Structure formats: structure tokens, C-alpha cells
Amino acid sequence: MSTRSWRLHVRAASAGAVAGALLTLSAHVLAGDRRGTDDAARETATQLAPQFEPWAQPLIEISDGAQLPLFVVQGMLGGALLSVSVAVLRRGRFDAS
Amino acid sequence: MHIVEGFLPVRHAIGWTVAALPFVAVSARAVSRRVNAEPAQRMRLAASGAFVLLLSSLKLPSLAGSSAHPTGTGLGSVLVGQACMPVMAGLVLLFQAVVLAHGGLTTWGANVFSLGVVGPWVAIGTFRLAERVGASPPLAVGVAAACADLATYACTAMQLAWAFPGATGVTDAFVRFALVFGVTQLPLAALEGVFSAAVWKSIAPLSGRRPALA
Numbered sequence: 290m291s292t293r294s295w296r297l298h299v300r301a302a303s304a305g306a307v308a309g310a311l312l313t314l315s316a317h318v319l320a321g322d323r324r325g326t327d328d329a330a331r332e333t334a335t336q337l338a339p340q341f342e343p344w345a346q347p348l349i350e351i352s353d354g355a356q357l358p359l360f361v362v363q364g365m366l367g368g369a370l371l372s373v374s375v376a377v378l379r380r381g382r383f384d385a386s
Numbered sequence: 387m388h389i390v391e392g393f394l395p396v397r398h399a400i401g402w403t404v405a406a407l408p409f410v411a412v413s414a415r416a417v418s419r420r421v422n423a424e425p426a427q428r429m430r431l432a433a434s435g436a437f438v439l440l441l442s443s444l445k446l447p448s449l450a451g452s453s454a455h456p457t458g459t460g461l462g463s464v465l466v467g468q469a470c471m472p473v474m475a476g477l478v479l480l481f482q483a484v485v486l487a488h489g490g491l492t493t494w495g496a497n498v499f500s501l502g503v504v505g506p507w508v509a510i511g512t513f514r515l516a517e518r519v520g521a522s523p524p525l526a527v528g529v530a531a532a533c534a535d536l537a538t539y540a541c542t543a544m545q546l547a548w549a550f551p552g553a554t555g556v557t558d559a560f561v562r563f564a565l566v567f568g569v570t571q572l573p574l575a576a577l578e579g580v581f582s583a584a585v586w587k588s589i590a591p592l593s594g595r596r597p598a599l600a
Contacts, residue, residue: 309440316444320453325445326539327388329452329566330546334393337552337559345392347487359486360443367440371585374433378589 301376302369309368313361387457387500387542387567388482391490398549403495406472409503413472420470427466430589434462435474437585438501441578442478448570456578457501457538460509460531461585468506475502500541509534523590524583532579539567 334341351359394402420427441458448454459471476498482488489497512533516526543563551559 309443312440313443316446320445320447323447323451323453326452326454326567326570327390330542330563331390331393333562333566334546334550337550337562341395341550343390343392344396345490345492347391347490348484349487351487356486360445363443363481363486364440367436367438367443370432370436371440374429374436375585375588377429378433 297376297380298373301372305368305370305372306365307368308372309364309366310361312368313364314357317357317360387455387497387538388479388489389493389496389542389545391483391487392492393490394493394496394545394549398545399492399495401495402493402499402545406476406495406498406503409472410476410498413470413474413476413502416467416469417473420466430466431470431474433585433589434466434470435477437461437582438474438478439481441581442482446574446577449573452570454539454567454570454574456574456581457505457535458578458582459501459505459538460534460578461527461582463506463509463534464513464527464530464586465589468510471506472498472502475505496542496545500538500545504541505534505538508537524587527586528579528583530579531582532575535575535578536568536571539571540564543567 417431421431438458441456444455445453446456459475462471462474476494479489479494479497479501480491483491483494509530513526513530516529517523521529543560543566546563547556547560
């Protein structure tokens with residue numbers, strides 16, 4: 290990989306990671322304390338089958354405070370990868386034309 | 387659409403995993419064949435997977451006073467084909483179950499079935515139908531992504547209704563679960579359609595090929 294493409298990838302990944310982080314953060318801030326539909330569905334299931342007991346627990350317990358940073362990391366990963374792939378696809382087509 | 391860890395009866399959890407696994411296996415083979423046949427497809431596959439990863443990290447507020455995640459599988463289905471999506475959805479759901487405690491390993495099969503199988507098939511069907519009736523490609527992609535989002539949540543509602551029919555039966559339970567998801571998801575699906583069309587536009591006009599058949 291040439292230095293020029295390497296730089297393009299790093300720039301695209303950084304920009305995508307920042308955009309992904311900002312997007313995830315602002316979505317969470319806007320959502321605030323609104324209840325997620327996953328929780329609402331769980332509540333409905335409990336009303337329909339009050340005797341049902343969940344038979345497995347998540348592998349790790351994540352506190353409310355730690356959840357947001359982890360989602361931001363996921364957003365950063367997605368943003369970085371999306372940005373690099375879009376940049377490469379666009380450059381490939383530009384070079385071909 | 388993430389059914390919480392341990393929140394499906396054991397038989398249902400096993401049944402959905404058994405139902406999802408063949409799709410994941412065929413999908414892994416489709417991805418591998420696609421990359422071997424045309425290495426340039428790697429970037430389209432990466433973009434599709436990244437889009438699912440990015441969109442499923444967003445907890446978006448809705449007009450209904452609740453929040454939910456978009457799905458992101460509609461764009462990938464149009465870009466690389468619906469056959470490639472189960473493995474991508476499976477990986478994202480595995481990441482979320484293990485790292486974020488979101489969804490779960492026991493409900494992985496059910497979640498893969500709704501996110502990676504039903505959503506993408508509805509997306510590609512809607513895309514082809516929209517093209518046939520003369521919709522512009524960005525509009526077709528947007529409508530396909532929105533329908534995939536709604537279909538994914540409809541499938542989750544069906545899975546939960548089947549598992550928890552209550553005293554009034556599966557149909558009534560489905561209506562209850564569909565209302566829980568539907569009211570929130572309608573505006574988010576429209577938003578996902580717009581976002582998917584925008585990303586598709588940034589890639590596809592330079593590709594010179596019909597996206598779904600690329």
C-alpha cells in the first residue's frame with residue numbers, strides 16, 4: 290500500500306470514527322431517559338406470562354454509566370469502517386473513470 | 387429488536403438458533419465466494435457490515451416518547467445481496483451480546499433471524515418491486531431500507547407473540563408487541579430510509595452498475 294493510500298485510509302478512518310462517536314452521542318443525548326422498545330417488549334412479555342422467569346443472564350453486567358461509552362465505541366468502529374470503505378470505493382471509481 | 391438474554395423459552399431459543407444457523411452458514415459461503423470471485427467486493431461488504439454496526443449503535447428518540455435502534459440491513463442487502471447479510475447481522479449481534487450485554491447469546495438465533503434473514507429478504511423484494519414500478523434508485527433504496535426495518539421489528543413481534551401468547555392467543559399478543567415496536571419504529575424507519583439512500587448515493591453513482599446486482 291502506498292503512503293498516499295495509507296494516509297487516505299487513516300484520514301477517512303479518523304473522520305469516520307469522530308463522526309460515528311458524535312452521531313452516537315447526540316442520539317443518546319436526544320433520547321435521554323426515553324424507555325427503549327426492547328424494555329417495553331420485555332414488560333409486555335412479563336404481563337402476558339407473569340410466571341416466566343428468564344433462564345439466562347448476560348455474560349457481563351454493564352452499569353448504566355458504562356453503557357454509553359461502549360455504544361460510542363461501537364459507533365466509532367462502524368463510522369471508521371464505513372468511512373474507509375466509502376473512501377476506497379469512491380477513489381476506485383474515480384481512478385477508473 | 388434485540389430480544390433480551392434468557393427471555394425466550396428454551397425450546398424457542400433452540401428452535402430459532404437451529405432456524406438461523408443454515409442461513410448464517412450459506413451466508414458465510416456467499417461472502418467467501420463473492421470475495422474470491424471479485425476482490426473489489428470486499429469494500430462493498432465492509433461498507434454493508436459497517437453500516438449495520440453504526441446504525442445499531444444509535445439509540446434514537448421517537449415521537450412516541452420512547453427510543454429504539456434502526457437496523458441498517460436494507461442498504462447492505464441492496465449493495466451486496468441479501469444472501470450476505472445473515473453473517474454480518476450475526477457478527478454484529480454477537481459483538482453486542484458479548485461486549486455490550488445487549489441482546490443475548492441464548493436469543494442470538496431469534497435476533498439473527500429477524501435482523502439478518504427477514505429484514506434483508508424484505509429489503510431486496512421491496513427494492514426490486516420499487517424499481518419495477520419506476521422508482522429512482524435512491525428512492526428504491528430508501529423504501530427498501532425502511533421496509534426492512536419495519537419487517538425486522540414485525541418479525542421480533544411475531545417471535546415474542548409466539549413465545550408469550552398469553553390467555554388471548556398469538557394474534558392478540560402479536561398486535562400488542564407490534565404496537566410496542568410499531569409506534570416508535572415508523573418514524574425511525576423513514577429516517578433509516580433517508581440515511582441509507584444518502585450513503586448509497588455516495589457510493590453507487592460512481593459504480594456505474596445496478597446496486598443489487600453488483
